[in-house]
Amino acid sequence: MFKSRLFMNLKGISSAFIPRFIFQKNLDKIFNEILKYKDFELEHIATRVNYYNKIKSHFSIENNKVNKIGKLPFKNTSYAYDAYEISKYFKDSFLWNKKFSDVNYIFSNPTICKSRPIKESSNNILLNLDKNRHFVFIKDPLKFKEKKDIAIYRGAVYQEHRKKFFESYFNENFCDIGDTGKHDSLYKKNFLSKKEQSKYKFIISLEGNDVATNLKWAMSSNSLVLSTKMTCETWFMEGKLKANEHFVLINNENLLDTINYFIQHPKQAIEIINNAHNFINQFLNRKKEFHISILVLAKYFYYSDQLKINQKEILQIFQ
The missing domain is CATH 3.40.50.2000 (Glycogen Phosphorylase B;)
Known part of the structure:
Protein backbone atom coordinates (compact mmCIF):
# COMPACT_ATOMS: atom_id res chain seq x y z
CA MET A 1 0.00 0.00 0.00
CA PHE A 2 2.80 2.42 0.88
CA LYS A 3 4.56 1.83 -2.44
CA SER A 4 1.36 2.24 -4.46
CA ARG A 5 0.45 5.46 -2.63
CA LEU A 6 3.99 6.81 -3.06
CA PHE A 7 3.82 6.05 -6.78
CA MET A 8 0.43 7.77 -6.98
CA ASN A 9 1.78 10.88 -5.25
CA LEU A 10 4.83 11.06 -7.50
CA LYS A 11 2.68 10.59 -10.58
CA GLY A 12 0.23 13.24 -9.36
CA ILE A 13 2.93 15.79 -8.55
CA SER A 14 4.64 15.32 -11.92
CA SER A 15 1.39 15.65 -13.88
CA ALA A 16 0.48 18.81 -11.99
CA PHE A 17 3.49 20.61 -13.48
CA ILE A 18 2.49 19.93 -17.09
CA PRO A 19 0.91 23.17 -18.40
CA ARG A 20 -2.85 22.76 -18.27
CA PHE A 21 -3.47 24.50 -21.59
CA ILE A 22 -1.98 21.44 -23.31
CA PHE A 23 -4.91 19.41 -22.00
CA GLN A 24 -7.53 22.14 -22.28
CA LYS A 25 -7.15 22.56 -26.03
CA ASN A 26 -8.25 18.92 -26.42
CA LEU A 27 -11.67 19.26 -24.76
CA ASP A 28 -13.64 19.67 -28.01
CA LYS A 29 -11.71 16.74 -29.44
CA ILE A 30 -12.75 14.64 -26.45
CA PHE A 31 -16.40 15.63 -26.94
CA ASN A 32 -16.17 14.55 -30.58
CA GLU A 33 -14.61 11.22 -29.52
CA ILE A 34 -17.55 10.64 -27.18
CA LEU A 35 -20.04 11.22 -29.98
CA LYS A 36 -18.46 8.36 -31.96
CA TYR A 37 -19.86 5.76 -29.56
CA LYS A 38 -22.72 3.65 -30.84
CA ASP A 39 -26.22 4.72 -29.80
CA PHE A 40 -26.63 2.06 -27.12
CA GLU A 41 -23.25 3.01 -25.63
CA LEU A 42 -24.16 6.70 -25.60
CA GLU A 43 -27.40 5.80 -23.86
CA HIS A 44 -25.50 3.95 -21.14
CA ILE A 45 -23.01 6.81 -20.82
CA ALA A 46 -25.83 9.34 -20.51
CA THR A 47 -27.54 7.24 -17.82
CA ARG A 48 -24.39 7.15 -15.73
CA VAL A 49 -23.51 10.82 -16.26
CA ASN A 50 -26.95 11.87 -15.09
CA TYR A 51 -26.81 9.46 -12.16
CA TYR A 52 -23.58 11.00 -10.89
CA ASN A 53 -24.61 14.56 -11.71
CA LYS A 54 -28.33 15.09 -11.16
CA ILE A 55 -28.31 18.86 -11.71
CA LYS A 56 -31.11 19.82 -14.11
CA SER A 57 -31.03 23.60 -14.07
CA HIS A 58 -28.54 26.47 -14.04
CA PHE A 59 -27.13 27.57 -10.70
CA SER A 60 -24.73 30.14 -9.24
CA ILE A 61 -21.48 29.16 -7.55
CA GLU A 62 -21.46 30.03 -3.84
CA ASN A 63 -18.62 32.52 -3.51
CA ASN A 64 -17.41 31.77 0.02
CA LYS A 65 -16.72 28.10 -0.63
CA VAL A 66 -15.36 27.99 -4.15
CA ASN A 67 -11.90 27.15 -5.41
CA LYS A 68 -10.29 27.71 -8.78
CA ILE A 69 -9.81 24.35 -10.41
CA GLY A 70 -6.35 25.39 -11.64
CA LYS A 71 -4.93 25.29 -8.12
CA LEU A 72 -2.14 22.72 -7.76
CA PRO A 73 -3.30 19.74 -5.67
CA PHE A 74 -0.87 19.32 -2.79
CA LYS A 75 -3.45 18.62 -0.07
CA ASN A 76 -5.80 15.64 0.31
CA THR A 77 -3.55 14.16 -2.32
CA SER A 78 -5.39 10.99 -3.29
CA TYR A 79 -8.60 12.95 -3.82
CA ALA A 80 -6.90 15.93 -5.40
CA TYR A 81 -4.86 14.01 -7.97
CA ASP A 82 -7.86 11.96 -9.06
CA ALA A 83 -9.88 15.15 -9.50
CA TYR A 84 -6.97 16.86 -11.26
CA GLU A 85 -6.85 14.09 -13.88
CA ILE A 86 -10.23 15.34 -15.09
CA SER A 87 -10.33 19.01 -14.11
CA LYS A 88 -7.12 19.81 -16.01
CA TYR A 89 -9.11 19.66 -19.26
CA PHE A 90 -11.14 22.71 -18.19
CA LYS A 91 -10.06 26.35 -17.95
CA ASP A 92 -7.98 27.34 -14.92
CA SER A 93 -10.39 30.17 -14.12
CA PHE A 94 -13.36 27.85 -13.62
CA LEU A 95 -14.71 27.64 -10.08
CA TRP A 96 -16.15 24.70 -8.19
CA ASN A 97 -17.43 23.74 -4.79
CA LYS A 98 -15.66 20.56 -3.71
CA LYS A 99 -15.29 18.38 -0.65
CA PHE A 100 -12.35 15.99 -0.62
CA SER A 101 -13.21 13.66 2.25
CA ASP A 102 -15.78 11.05 3.32
CA VAL A 103 -19.25 12.49 2.81
CA ASN A 104 -22.43 10.97 4.27
CA TYR A 105 -24.62 14.07 4.19
CA ILE A 106 -26.32 16.24 1.56
CA PHE A 107 -24.83 19.56 0.47
CA SER A 108 -26.92 22.70 0.25
CA ASN A 109 -25.22 23.65 -3.05
CA PRO A 110 -23.91 21.63 -6.00
CA THR A 111 -20.58 20.19 -4.82
CA ILE A 112 -18.03 17.78 -6.28
CA CYS A 113 -17.37 14.88 -3.91
CA LYS A 114 -16.56 11.19 -3.59
CA SER A 115 -19.68 9.96 -1.79
CA ARG A 116 -23.24 10.82 -0.85
CA PRO A 117 -26.30 9.34 0.84
CA ILE A 118 -28.19 6.94 -1.42
CA LYS A 119 -31.40 8.87 -0.83
CA GLU A 120 -32.09 11.77 -3.19
CA SER A 121 -29.05 14.04 -3.13
CA SER A 122 -28.86 16.06 -6.34
CA ASN A 123 -26.32 18.53 -4.92
CA ASN A 124 -23.72 15.81 -4.28
CA ILE A 125 -21.99 15.35 -7.64
CA LEU A 126 -19.85 12.23 -7.76
CA LEU A 127 -16.39 11.81 -9.24
CA ASN A 128 -14.25 8.72 -8.90
CA LEU A 129 -11.98 10.00 -6.11
CA ASP A 130 -9.50 8.18 -3.85
CA LYS A 131 -9.45 5.41 -6.45
CA ASN A 132 -6.23 3.89 -5.15
CA ARG A 133 -8.05 2.90 -1.96
CA HIS A 134 -11.66 2.48 -2.95
CA PHE A 135 -11.86 1.50 -6.61
CA VAL A 136 -9.89 -1.73 -6.72
CA PHE A 137 -10.74 -5.05 -8.38
CA ILE A 138 -8.96 -8.39 -8.15
CA LYS A 139 -8.56 -11.57 -10.19
CA ASP A 140 -9.57 -14.51 -8.04
CA PRO A 141 -8.15 -17.91 -9.11
CA LEU A 142 -10.27 -19.88 -6.61
CA LYS A 143 -13.74 -21.18 -7.35
CA GLN A 282 -19.31 -1.58 -16.82
CA PHE A 283 -16.39 0.05 -14.96
CA LEU A 284 -13.54 -1.79 -16.68
CA ASN A 285 -13.19 0.28 -19.86
CA ARG A 286 -10.73 2.99 -18.77
CA LYS A 287 -11.35 5.19 -21.81
CA LYS A 288 -15.10 5.14 -21.29
CA GLU A 289 -14.66 5.87 -17.57
CA PHE A 290 -12.55 8.88 -18.51
CA HIS A 291 -15.19 10.12 -20.94
CA ILE A 292 -17.95 9.75 -18.35
CA SER A 293 -15.86 11.70 -15.84
CA ILE A 294 -15.28 14.49 -18.36
CA LEU A 295 -19.01 14.70 -19.01
CA VAL A 296 -19.86 14.81 -15.30
CA LEU A 297 -17.61 17.85 -14.83
CA ALA A 298 -18.65 19.40 -18.14
CA LYS A 299 -22.27 19.23 -17.01
CA TYR A 300 -21.31 20.93 -13.72
CA PHE A 301 -19.49 23.75 -15.47
CA TYR A 302 -22.19 24.11 -18.13
CA TYR A 303 -25.01 24.49 -15.60
CA SER A 304 -22.90 26.88 -13.49
CA ASP A 305 -22.65 29.07 -16.63
CA GLN A 306 -18.89 28.73 -16.99
CA LEU A 307 -18.59 26.38 -19.96
CA LYS A 308 -20.02 26.88 -23.43
CA ILE A 309 -20.61 23.67 -25.36
CA ASN A 310 -20.94 23.85 -29.12
CA GLN A 311 -21.94 20.26 -29.75
CA LYS A 312 -25.73 20.00 -29.35
CA GLU A 313 -25.40 16.23 -29.04
CA ILE A 314 -23.33 16.65 -25.88
CA LEU A 315 -26.02 18.87 -24.38
CA GLN A 316 -28.60 16.19 -25.19
CA ILE A 317 -26.64 13.76 -23.01
CA PHE A 318 -27.28 16.05 -20.03
CA GLN A 319 -31.07 15.87 -20.43
Missing part, protein backbone atom coordinates in the same frame (compact mmCIF):
# COMPACT_ATOMS: atom_id res chain seq x y z
CA PHE A 144 -16.49 -20.76 -4.77
CA LYS A 145 -16.49 -24.47 -3.94
CA GLU A 146 -12.74 -24.39 -3.21
CA LYS A 147 -13.05 -21.80 -0.45
CA LYS A 148 -13.46 -22.09 3.33
CA ASP A 149 -17.01 -22.41 4.62
CA ILE A 150 -16.95 -19.35 6.88
CA ALA A 151 -17.23 -15.59 6.54
CA ILE A 152 -14.28 -13.20 6.79
CA TYR A 153 -13.94 -9.53 7.66
CA ARG A 154 -11.00 -7.28 8.41
CA GLY A 155 -11.22 -3.54 8.94
CA ALA A 156 -10.99 -0.70 11.42
CA VAL A 157 -13.84 -0.75 13.93
CA TYR A 158 -14.45 2.85 15.00
CA GLN A 159 -18.08 3.42 14.10
CA GLU A 160 -20.95 2.35 16.37
CA HIS A 161 -22.63 0.23 13.70
CA ARG A 162 -19.43 -1.76 13.20
CA LYS A 163 -19.01 -2.17 16.97
CA LYS A 164 -22.56 -3.53 17.29
CA PHE A 165 -21.92 -6.00 14.48
CA PHE A 166 -18.77 -7.19 16.26
CA GLU A 167 -20.64 -7.50 19.55
CA SER A 168 -22.97 -9.95 17.83
CA TYR A 169 -20.43 -12.11 16.04
CA PHE A 170 -16.85 -11.69 17.24
CA ASN A 171 -16.57 -14.98 19.17
CA GLU A 172 -18.55 -17.13 16.73
CA ASN A 173 -16.82 -19.96 14.88
CA PHE A 174 -18.81 -19.49 11.64
CA CYS A 175 -16.99 -16.24 10.93
CA ASP A 176 -13.54 -14.73 11.36
CA ILE A 177 -13.92 -11.01 11.94
CA GLY A 178 -11.19 -8.74 13.24
CA ASP A 179 -10.42 -5.11 13.98
CA THR A 180 -7.24 -3.91 12.26
CA GLY A 181 -7.52 -0.24 13.27
CA LYS A 182 -4.71 1.67 14.97
CA HIS A 183 -6.36 1.83 18.37
CA ASP A 184 -6.96 -0.30 21.43
CA SER A 185 -9.78 -2.73 20.81
CA LEU A 186 -11.37 -5.86 22.21
CA TYR A 187 -11.64 -7.16 18.67
CA LYS A 188 -8.04 -6.94 17.48
CA LYS A 189 -6.88 -9.50 14.93
CA ASN A 190 -4.11 -9.81 12.39
CA PHE A 191 -4.25 -8.05 9.04
CA LEU A 192 -5.22 -10.22 6.06
CA SER A 193 -4.52 -9.33 2.44
CA LYS A 194 -7.20 -9.40 -0.23
CA LYS A 195 -5.72 -12.65 -1.51
CA GLU A 196 -5.96 -14.23 1.92
CA GLN A 197 -9.51 -13.01 2.48
CA SER A 198 -10.63 -14.33 -0.88
CA LYS A 199 -9.91 -17.87 0.32
CA TYR A 200 -13.21 -17.70 2.23
CA LYS A 201 -16.61 -18.35 0.68
CA PHE A 202 -18.13 -15.28 2.28
CA ILE A 203 -16.67 -11.76 2.54
CA ILE A 204 -18.47 -9.40 4.89
CA SER A 205 -18.79 -5.77 3.79
CA LEU A 206 -19.56 -3.09 6.39
CA GLU A 207 -19.97 0.61 5.70
CA GLY A 208 -17.50 2.91 7.43
CA ASN A 209 -17.84 6.69 7.52
CA ASP A 210 -19.58 6.44 4.18
CA VAL A 211 -19.26 3.37 1.93
CA ALA A 212 -17.52 0.07 2.61
CA THR A 213 -13.93 0.24 1.35
CA ASN A 214 -13.80 -3.48 0.54
CA LEU A 215 -17.06 -3.75 -1.43
CA LYS A 216 -15.62 -3.33 -4.94
CA TRP A 217 -12.79 -5.83 -4.71
CA ALA A 218 -14.94 -8.27 -2.73
CA MET A 219 -17.59 -8.22 -5.47
CA SER A 220 -14.90 -8.90 -8.07
CA SER A 221 -13.79 -12.04 -6.20
CA ASN A 222 -15.41 -15.46 -6.46
CA SER A 223 -16.64 -15.14 -2.89
CA LEU A 224 -20.18 -14.17 -1.96
CA VAL A 225 -20.47 -10.65 -0.54
CA LEU A 226 -22.54 -10.35 2.63
CA SER A 227 -23.39 -6.73 3.37
CA THR A 228 -25.44 -4.82 5.87
CA LYS A 229 -27.87 -2.26 4.45
CA MET A 230 -26.07 0.33 2.35
CA THR A 231 -26.81 4.00 3.01
CA CYS A 232 -24.12 5.74 0.92
CA GLU A 233 -22.81 5.49 -2.61
CA THR A 234 -19.85 6.49 -4.77
CA TRP A 235 -18.83 6.20 -8.43
CA PHE A 236 -19.60 2.47 -7.99
CA MET A 237 -23.31 3.35 -7.83
CA GLU A 238 -24.01 1.34 -4.70
CA GLY A 239 -27.57 2.63 -4.89
CA LYS A 240 -28.05 0.50 -8.03
CA LEU A 241 -27.06 -2.72 -6.26
CA LYS A 242 -29.91 -5.09 -5.38
CA ALA A 243 -29.90 -7.29 -2.31
CA ASN A 244 -29.88 -11.02 -3.11
CA GLU A 245 -29.03 -10.21 -6.74
CA HIS A 246 -25.59 -8.57 -6.47
CA PHE A 247 -24.91 -9.28 -2.77
CA VAL A 248 -26.69 -10.82 0.20
CA LEU A 249 -28.23 -8.59 2.84
CA ILE A 250 -27.29 -9.41 6.43
CA ASN A 251 -27.86 -7.86 9.84
CA ASN A 252 -26.81 -8.38 13.45
CA GLU A 253 -28.96 -11.49 13.78
CA ASN A 254 -29.05 -13.51 10.56
CA LEU A 255 -25.40 -14.15 9.67
CA LEU A 256 -25.33 -17.84 10.67
CA ASP A 257 -28.58 -18.66 8.87
CA THR A 258 -27.32 -16.85 5.76
CA ILE A 259 -24.02 -18.73 5.71
CA ASN A 260 -25.71 -22.10 6.25
CA TYR A 261 -28.26 -21.42 3.51
CA PHE A 262 -25.69 -20.62 0.83
CA ILE A 263 -23.43 -23.49 1.83
CA GLN A 264 -26.42 -25.71 1.11
CA HIS A 265 -27.38 -23.79 -2.04
CA PRO A 266 -24.07 -23.07 -3.83
CA LYS A 267 -25.71 -22.57 -7.23
CA GLN A 268 -27.62 -19.58 -5.89
CA ALA A 269 -24.41 -18.19 -4.40
CA ILE A 270 -22.59 -18.53 -7.72
CA GLU A 271 -25.47 -16.85 -9.55
CA ILE A 272 -25.21 -13.81 -7.25
CA ILE A 273 -21.42 -13.78 -7.66
CA ASN A 274 -21.81 -13.79 -11.44
CA ASN A 275 -24.32 -10.93 -11.22
CA ALA A 276 -21.77 -8.98 -9.19
CA HIS A 277 -19.12 -9.58 -11.86
CA ASN A 278 -21.52 -8.42 -14.59
CA PHE A 279 -22.21 -5.23 -12.64
CA ILE A 280 -18.47 -4.57 -12.34
CA ASN A 281 -17.90 -5.03 -16.08
Whole structure:
Protein backbone atom coordinates (compact mmCIF):
# COMPACT_ATOMS: atom_id res chain seq x y z
CA MET A 1 0.00 0.00 0.00
CA PHE A 2 2.80 2.42 0.88
CA LYS A 3 4.56 1.83 -2.44
CA SER A 4 1.36 2.24 -4.46
CA ARG A 5 0.45 5.46 -2.63
CA LEU A 6 3.99 6.81 -3.06
CA PHE A 7 3.82 6.05 -6.78
CA MET A 8 0.43 7.77 -6.98
CA ASN A 9 1.78 10.88 -5.25
CA LEU A 10 4.83 11.06 -7.50
CA LYS A 11 2.68 10.59 -10.58
CA GLY A 12 0.23 13.24 -9.36
CA ILE A 13 2.93 15.79 -8.55
CA SER A 14 4.64 15.32 -11.92
CA SER A 15 1.39 15.65 -13.88
CA ALA A 16 0.48 18.81 -11.99
CA PHE A 17 3.49 20.61 -13.48
CA ILE A 18 2.49 19.93 -17.09
CA PRO A 19 0.91 23.17 -18.40
CA ARG A 20 -2.85 22.76 -18.27
CA PHE A 21 -3.47 24.50 -21.59
CA ILE A 22 -1.98 21.44 -23.31
CA PHE A 23 -4.91 19.41 -22.00
CA GLN A 24 -7.53 22.14 -22.28
CA LYS A 25 -7.15 22.56 -26.03
CA ASN A 26 -8.25 18.92 -26.42
CA LEU A 27 -11.67 19.26 -24.76
CA ASP A 28 -13.64 19.67 -28.01
CA LYS A 29 -11.71 16.74 -29.44
CA ILE A 30 -12.75 14.64 -26.45
CA PHE A 31 -16.40 15.63 -26.94
CA ASN A 32 -16.17 14.55 -30.58
CA GLU A 33 -14.61 11.22 -29.52
CA ILE A 34 -17.55 10.64 -27.18
CA LEU A 35 -20.04 11.22 -29.98
CA LYS A 36 -18.46 8.36 -31.96
CA TYR A 37 -19.86 5.76 -29.56
CA LYS A 38 -22.72 3.65 -30.84
CA ASP A 39 -26.22 4.72 -29.80
CA PHE A 40 -26.63 2.06 -27.12
CA GLU A 41 -23.25 3.01 -25.63
CA LEU A 42 -24.16 6.70 -25.60
CA GLU A 43 -27.40 5.80 -23.86
CA HIS A 44 -25.50 3.95 -21.14
CA ILE A 45 -23.01 6.81 -20.82
CA ALA A 46 -25.83 9.34 -20.51
CA THR A 47 -27.54 7.24 -17.82
CA ARG A 48 -24.39 7.15 -15.73
CA VAL A 49 -23.51 10.82 -16.26
CA ASN A 50 -26.95 11.87 -15.09
CA TYR A 51 -26.81 9.46 -12.16
CA TYR A 52 -23.58 11.00 -10.89
CA ASN A 53 -24.61 14.56 -11.71
CA LYS A 54 -28.33 15.09 -11.16
CA ILE A 55 -28.31 18.86 -11.71
CA LYS A 56 -31.11 19.82 -14.11
CA SER A 57 -31.03 23.60 -14.07
CA HIS A 58 -28.54 26.47 -14.04
CA PHE A 59 -27.13 27.57 -10.70
CA SER A 60 -24.73 30.14 -9.24
CA ILE A 61 -21.48 29.16 -7.55
CA GLU A 62 -21.46 30.03 -3.84
CA ASN A 63 -18.62 32.52 -3.51
CA ASN A 64 -17.41 31.77 0.02
CA LYS A 65 -16.72 28.10 -0.63
CA VAL A 66 -15.36 27.99 -4.15
CA ASN A 67 -11.90 27.15 -5.41
CA LYS A 68 -10.29 27.71 -8.78
CA ILE A 69 -9.81 24.35 -10.41
CA GLY A 70 -6.35 25.39 -11.64
CA LYS A 71 -4.93 25.29 -8.12
CA LEU A 72 -2.14 22.72 -7.76
CA PRO A 73 -3.30 19.74 -5.67
CA PHE A 74 -0.87 19.32 -2.79
CA LYS A 75 -3.45 18.62 -0.07
CA ASN A 76 -5.80 15.64 0.31
CA THR A 77 -3.55 14.16 -2.32
CA SER A 78 -5.39 10.99 -3.29
CA TYR A 79 -8.60 12.95 -3.82
CA ALA A 80 -6.90 15.93 -5.40
CA TYR A 81 -4.86 14.01 -7.97
CA ASP A 82 -7.86 11.96 -9.06
CA ALA A 83 -9.88 15.15 -9.50
CA TYR A 84 -6.97 16.86 -11.26
CA GLU A 85 -6.85 14.09 -13.88
CA ILE A 86 -10.23 15.34 -15.09
CA SER A 87 -10.33 19.01 -14.11
CA LYS A 88 -7.12 19.81 -16.01
CA TYR A 89 -9.11 19.66 -19.26
CA PHE A 90 -11.14 22.71 -18.19
CA LYS A 91 -10.06 26.35 -17.95
CA ASP A 92 -7.98 27.34 -14.92
CA SER A 93 -10.39 30.17 -14.12
CA PHE A 94 -13.36 27.85 -13.62
CA LEU A 95 -14.71 27.64 -10.08
CA TRP A 96 -16.15 24.70 -8.19
CA ASN A 97 -17.43 23.74 -4.79
CA LYS A 98 -15.66 20.56 -3.71
CA LYS A 99 -15.29 18.38 -0.65
CA PHE A 100 -12.35 15.99 -0.62
CA SER A 101 -13.21 13.66 2.25
CA ASP A 102 -15.78 11.05 3.32
CA VAL A 103 -19.25 12.49 2.81
CA ASN A 104 -22.43 10.97 4.27
CA TYR A 105 -24.62 14.07 4.19
CA ILE A 106 -26.32 16.24 1.56
CA PHE A 107 -24.83 19.56 0.47
CA SER A 108 -26.92 22.70 0.25
CA ASN A 109 -25.22 23.65 -3.05
CA PRO A 110 -23.91 21.63 -6.00
CA THR A 111 -20.58 20.19 -4.82
CA ILE A 112 -18.03 17.78 -6.28
CA CYS A 113 -17.37 14.88 -3.91
CA LYS A 114 -16.56 11.19 -3.59
CA SER A 115 -19.68 9.96 -1.79
CA ARG A 116 -23.24 10.82 -0.85
CA PRO A 117 -26.30 9.34 0.84
CA ILE A 118 -28.19 6.94 -1.42
CA LYS A 119 -31.40 8.87 -0.83
CA GLU A 120 -32.09 11.77 -3.19
CA SER A 121 -29.05 14.04 -3.13
CA SER A 122 -28.86 16.06 -6.34
CA ASN A 123 -26.32 18.53 -4.92
CA ASN A 124 -23.72 15.81 -4.28
CA ILE A 125 -21.99 15.35 -7.64
CA LEU A 126 -19.85 12.23 -7.76
CA LEU A 127 -16.39 11.81 -9.24
CA ASN A 128 -14.25 8.72 -8.90
CA LEU A 129 -11.98 10.00 -6.11
CA ASP A 130 -9.50 8.18 -3.85
CA LYS A 131 -9.45 5.41 -6.45
CA ASN A 132 -6.23 3.89 -5.15
CA ARG A 133 -8.05 2.90 -1.96
CA HIS A 134 -11.66 2.48 -2.95
CA PHE A 135 -11.86 1.50 -6.61
CA VAL A 136 -9.89 -1.73 -6.72
CA PHE A 137 -10.74 -5.05 -8.38
CA ILE A 138 -8.96 -8.39 -8.15
CA LYS A 139 -8.56 -11.57 -10.19
CA ASP A 140 -9.57 -14.51 -8.04
CA PRO A 141 -8.15 -17.91 -9.11
CA LEU A 142 -10.27 -19.88 -6.61
CA LYS A 143 -13.74 -21.18 -7.35
CA PHE A 144 -16.49 -20.76 -4.77
CA LYS A 145 -16.49 -24.47 -3.94
CA GLU A 146 -12.74 -24.39 -3.21
CA LYS A 147 -13.05 -21.80 -0.45
CA LYS A 148 -13.46 -22.09 3.33
CA ASP A 149 -17.01 -22.41 4.62
CA ILE A 150 -16.95 -19.35 6.88
CA ALA A 151 -17.23 -15.59 6.54
CA ILE A 152 -14.28 -13.20 6.79
CA TYR A 153 -13.94 -9.53 7.66
CA ARG A 154 -11.00 -7.28 8.41
CA GLY A 155 -11.22 -3.54 8.94
CA ALA A 156 -10.99 -0.70 11.42
CA VAL A 157 -13.84 -0.75 13.93
CA TYR A 158 -14.45 2.85 15.00
CA GLN A 159 -18.08 3.42 14.10
CA GLU A 160 -20.95 2.35 16.37
CA HIS A 161 -22.63 0.23 13.70
CA ARG A 162 -19.43 -1.76 13.20
CA LYS A 163 -19.01 -2.17 16.97
CA LYS A 164 -22.56 -3.53 17.29
CA PHE A 165 -21.92 -6.00 14.48
CA PHE A 166 -18.77 -7.19 16.26
CA GLU A 167 -20.64 -7.50 19.55
CA SER A 168 -22.97 -9.95 17.83
CA TYR A 169 -20.43 -12.11 16.04
CA PHE A 170 -16.85 -11.69 17.24
CA ASN A 171 -16.57 -14.98 19.17
CA GLU A 172 -18.55 -17.13 16.73
CA ASN A 173 -16.82 -19.96 14.88
CA PHE A 174 -18.81 -19.49 11.64
CA CYS A 175 -16.99 -16.24 10.93
CA ASP A 176 -13.54 -14.73 11.36
CA ILE A 177 -13.92 -11.01 11.94
CA GLY A 178 -11.19 -8.74 13.24
CA ASP A 179 -10.42 -5.11 13.98
CA THR A 180 -7.24 -3.91 12.26
CA GLY A 181 -7.52 -0.24 13.27
CA LYS A 182 -4.71 1.67 14.97
CA HIS A 183 -6.36 1.83 18.37
CA ASP A 184 -6.96 -0.30 21.43
CA SER A 185 -9.78 -2.73 20.81
CA LEU A 186 -11.37 -5.86 22.21
CA TYR A 187 -11.64 -7.16 18.67
CA LYS A 188 -8.04 -6.94 17.48
CA LYS A 189 -6.88 -9.50 14.93
CA ASN A 190 -4.11 -9.81 12.39
CA PHE A 191 -4.25 -8.05 9.04
CA LEU A 192 -5.22 -10.22 6.06
CA SER A 193 -4.52 -9.33 2.44
CA LYS A 194 -7.20 -9.40 -0.23
CA LYS A 195 -5.72 -12.65 -1.51
CA GLU A 196 -5.96 -14.23 1.92
CA GLN A 197 -9.51 -13.01 2.48
CA SER A 198 -10.63 -14.33 -0.88
CA LYS A 199 -9.91 -17.87 0.32
CA TYR A 200 -13.21 -17.70 2.23
CA LYS A 201 -16.61 -18.35 0.68
CA PHE A 202 -18.13 -15.28 2.28
CA ILE A 203 -16.67 -11.76 2.54
CA ILE A 204 -18.47 -9.40 4.89
CA SER A 205 -18.79 -5.77 3.79
CA LEU A 206 -19.56 -3.09 6.39
CA GLU A 207 -19.97 0.61 5.70
CA GLY A 208 -17.50 2.91 7.43
CA ASN A 209 -17.84 6.69 7.52
CA ASP A 210 -19.58 6.44 4.18
CA VAL A 211 -19.26 3.37 1.93
CA ALA A 212 -17.52 0.07 2.61
CA THR A 213 -13.93 0.24 1.35
CA ASN A 214 -13.80 -3.48 0.54
CA LEU A 215 -17.06 -3.75 -1.43
CA LYS A 216 -15.62 -3.33 -4.94
CA TRP A 217 -12.79 -5.83 -4.71
CA ALA A 218 -14.94 -8.27 -2.73
CA MET A 219 -17.59 -8.22 -5.47
CA SER A 220 -14.90 -8.90 -8.07
CA SER A 221 -13.79 -12.04 -6.20
CA ASN A 222 -15.41 -15.46 -6.46
CA SER A 223 -16.64 -15.14 -2.89
CA LEU A 224 -20.18 -14.17 -1.96
CA VAL A 225 -20.47 -10.65 -0.54
CA LEU A 226 -22.54 -10.35 2.63
CA SER A 227 -23.39 -6.73 3.37
CA THR A 228 -25.44 -4.82 5.87
CA LYS A 229 -27.87 -2.26 4.45
CA MET A 230 -26.07 0.33 2.35
CA THR A 231 -26.81 4.00 3.01
CA CYS A 232 -24.12 5.74 0.92
CA GLU A 233 -22.81 5.49 -2.61
CA THR A 234 -19.85 6.49 -4.77
CA TRP A 235 -18.83 6.20 -8.43
CA PHE A 236 -19.60 2.47 -7.99
CA MET A 237 -23.31 3.35 -7.83
CA GLU A 238 -24.01 1.34 -4.70
CA GLY A 239 -27.57 2.63 -4.89
CA LYS A 240 -28.05 0.50 -8.03
CA LEU A 241 -27.06 -2.72 -6.26
CA LYS A 242 -29.91 -5.09 -5.38
CA ALA A 243 -29.90 -7.29 -2.31
CA ASN A 244 -29.88 -11.02 -3.11
CA GLU A 245 -29.03 -10.21 -6.74
CA HIS A 246 -25.59 -8.57 -6.47
CA PHE A 247 -24.91 -9.28 -2.77
CA VAL A 248 -26.69 -10.82 0.20
CA LEU A 249 -28.23 -8.59 2.84
CA ILE A 250 -27.29 -9.41 6.43
CA ASN A 251 -27.86 -7.86 9.84
CA ASN A 252 -26.81 -8.38 13.45
CA GLU A 253 -28.96 -11.49 13.78
CA ASN A 254 -29.05 -13.51 10.56
CA LEU A 255 -25.40 -14.15 9.67
CA LEU A 256 -25.33 -17.84 10.67
CA ASP A 257 -28.58 -18.66 8.87
CA THR A 258 -27.32 -16.85 5.76
CA ILE A 259 -24.02 -18.73 5.71
CA ASN A 260 -25.71 -22.10 6.25
CA TYR A 261 -28.26 -21.42 3.51
CA PHE A 262 -25.69 -20.62 0.83
CA ILE A 263 -23.43 -23.49 1.83
CA GLN A 264 -26.42 -25.71 1.11
CA HIS A 265 -27.38 -23.79 -2.04
CA PRO A 266 -24.07 -23.07 -3.83
CA LYS A 267 -25.71 -22.57 -7.23
CA GLN A 268 -27.62 -19.58 -5.89
CA ALA A 269 -24.41 -18.19 -4.40
CA ILE A 270 -22.59 -18.53 -7.72
CA GLU A 271 -25.47 -16.85 -9.55
CA ILE A 272 -25.21 -13.81 -7.25
CA ILE A 273 -21.42 -13.78 -7.66
CA ASN A 274 -21.81 -13.79 -11.44
CA ASN A 275 -24.32 -10.93 -11.22
CA ALA A 276 -21.77 -8.98 -9.19
CA HIS A 277 -19.12 -9.58 -11.86
CA ASN A 278 -21.52 -8.42 -14.59
CA PHE A 279 -22.21 -5.23 -12.64
CA ILE A 280 -18.47 -4.57 -12.34
CA ASN A 281 -17.90 -5.03 -16.08
CA GLN A 282 -19.31 -1.58 -16.82
CA PHE A 283 -16.39 0.05 -14.96
CA LEU A 284 -13.54 -1.79 -16.68
CA ASN A 285 -13.19 0.28 -19.86
CA ARG A 286 -10.73 2.99 -18.77
CA LYS A 287 -11.35 5.19 -21.81
CA LYS A 288 -15.10 5.14 -21.29
CA GLU A 289 -14.66 5.87 -17.57
CA PHE A 290 -12.55 8.88 -18.51
CA HIS A 291 -15.19 10.12 -20.94
CA ILE A 292 -17.95 9.75 -18.35
CA SER A 293 -15.86 11.70 -15.84
CA ILE A 294 -15.28 14.49 -18.36
CA LEU A 295 -19.01 14.70 -19.01
CA VAL A 296 -19.86 14.81 -15.30
CA LEU A 297 -17.61 17.85 -14.83
CA ALA A 298 -18.65 19.40 -18.14
CA LYS A 299 -22.27 19.23 -17.01
CA TYR A 300 -21.31 20.93 -13.72
CA PHE A 301 -19.49 23.75 -15.47
CA TYR A 302 -22.19 24.11 -18.13
CA TYR A 303 -25.01 24.49 -15.60
CA SER A 304 -22.90 26.88 -13.49
CA ASP A 305 -22.65 29.07 -16.63
CA GLN A 306 -18.89 28.73 -16.99
CA LEU A 307 -18.59 26.38 -19.96
CA LYS A 308 -20.02 26.88 -23.43
CA ILE A 309 -20.61 23.67 -25.36
CA ASN A 310 -20.94 23.85 -29.12
CA GLN A 311 -21.94 20.26 -29.75
CA LYS A 312 -25.73 20.00 -29.35
CA GLU A 313 -25.40 16.23 -29.04
CA ILE A 314 -23.33 16.65 -25.88
CA LEU A 315 -26.02 18.87 -24.38
CA GLN A 316 -28.60 16.19 -25.19
CA ILE A 317 -26.64 13.76 -23.01
CA PHE A 318 -27.28 16.05 -20.03
CA GLN A 319 -31.07 15.87 -20.43
